[in-house]
Amino acid sequence: MEATFRALSEHGYSELRMRDIGEELDVSRSLIHYHYDSKHDLISAFLEYIVEQYEGSVDVTEETDPWSELDRRIDQCLFGPEFDDGFGHWERMRVYHELFSQAQHDERHQEIFNRHYERIRGSITQVIERGIEEEMFRTVNADEIAQLITDIIHVARERKISLGQDDAPEQARRAIDTFVLASLVNPEFVVTSMKSSN
Amino acid sequence: MEATFRALSEHGYSELRMRDIGEELDVSRSLIHYHYDSKHDLISAFLEYIVEQYEGSVDVTEETDPWSELDRRIDQCLFGPEFDDGFGHWERMRVYHELFSQAQHDERHQEIFNRHYERIRGSITQVIERGIEEEMFRTVNADEIAQLITDIIHVARERKISLGQDDAPEQARRAIDTFVLASLVNPEFVVTSMKSSN
Structure with a gap:
């Protein structure tokens, strides 16, 4: 999968051949084909891999409160986890966004992308729903808010990748705080917690 | 410019040659070169043309109140003006978004795009500032809000073009209303108008 990342980064999706991934790995094309029937299978597994890298590595446990979890998930998507091997967050995101913009040209590819996009949005929906249950958040439309957060991050x-607007991620973080997360605050929860801590 | 639209729609940016536009117009390549020195000049003029098609055709006069102007500008960007010739809003937007995603590969191209993006965002900033001046809107950070509106539209x-999510534009319109425009309402202005109408 890391070889796929590097091959996609170098060749782009439309020019990518199984052979390029083989070259990155120093193995034959047929070995790649042994594991993945087609470019579609490979891209599907690859998107799964990216989602896992970003979603799976968020530092949350069952004890993490909904605010902190939401915070960490947003920051992970915007600013990325740490990577050891020098092929960093923005190089990875460049590949991801190129795949995204090409998804329109292939129905199967588009389907895979929709499924993975749904998973990213879904984990934000879940933490919002948990926040509502625990009465930390107001009763809001969790799907709508998760969509908006995912959109602003995307x-x-x-804007950073295509237009070189390097401050876009920080700007997005502030916009999410001001316009979206502020609407989650349940004022009654704050009062209750303050009372119980007295 | 319409020929450029059609040629870009057919060939994509990276494959576009001046000759393709000539073919669309039934004129020679050299006539196109007579007007535009390079692909860059052409793309610059072309982006100007798109912005004008969307911005210039919004039905507003000096008497239009800031709420209505904002509404119409948002709808125009999301749902498009009417086009006579069968080459409609979404075909046009597909070309625009392809150019956008390719902007990263060329510094001059990126610069042109940034300038045009700024103009689109700027006209939203202006109407928000007018709303604040006329005390219809609360005193907000107009730049921040204009950025968020432009982002949600984009x-x-x-999502509609790349992932085939056809309800995305309507969803975006609702999100803008709920999370962004709601924050503009100046409650004192409503009271004042109600008083003066009594």
Whole structure:
């Protein structure tokens, strides 16, 4: 999968051949084909891999409160986890966004992308729903808010990648805080916690 | 410019040659070169043309109140003006978004795009500032809000184009209303108008 990242980064999706991934790995094309029937299978596994790298590595446990979890998930998507091997967050995001913009040209590819996009949005929906249950958040439309957060993150990365607007991610973080997360605050919860801590 | 639209729609930016535009117009390549020194000049004029098609055609006069102007500008960007010739809003937006995603590969191209993006965002900033002056809107950070509106519009079009999510534009319109425009309402202005109408 790391070889796929590097091959996609170098060749782009439309020019990518199984052979390029083989070259990155120093193995034959047929070995790659042994594991992945087609470019579609590979891209599907690859998107799974990216989602896992970003979603799976968020530092949360069952004890993490919904605010902190939401915070960490947003920051992970915007600013990325740490990577050891020098192929960093923005190089990875450049590959991801290129795949995204090409998804329109292939129905199967588009389907895979929709599924993975749904998973990213879904984990934000879940933490908002948990916050509502625990009465930390107001009773809001969790799907709508998760969509908006996902959208703001997506476009900020794109403005940085496509237009070179390097402050876009920080700007997006402030916009999410001001316009979206502020609407989650349950004022009664704050009062209750303050009372119980007295 | 319409020929450029059609040629870009057919060939994509990276494959576009001046000759393709000539073919669309039934004129020679050299006539195109007579007007535009390079692909860059052409793309610059072309982006100007798109912005004008969307911005210039919004139905507003000096008497239009800031709420209505904002509404119409948002709808125009999301749902497009009417086009006579069968080459409609979404075909146009597909070309625009492809150019956007390719902007990263060329510094001059990126600069042109940034300038045009700034103009789109700027006209939203202006109407918000007018609303604040006329005390219809609260005193907010107009730049921040204009950026957020532009971003939500951009990503909704992209979700429709790249992922085939056809309800994205309507969803975006609701999100803008709920999370962004709601924060503009100046409660004192409503009271004042109600008083004066009694």
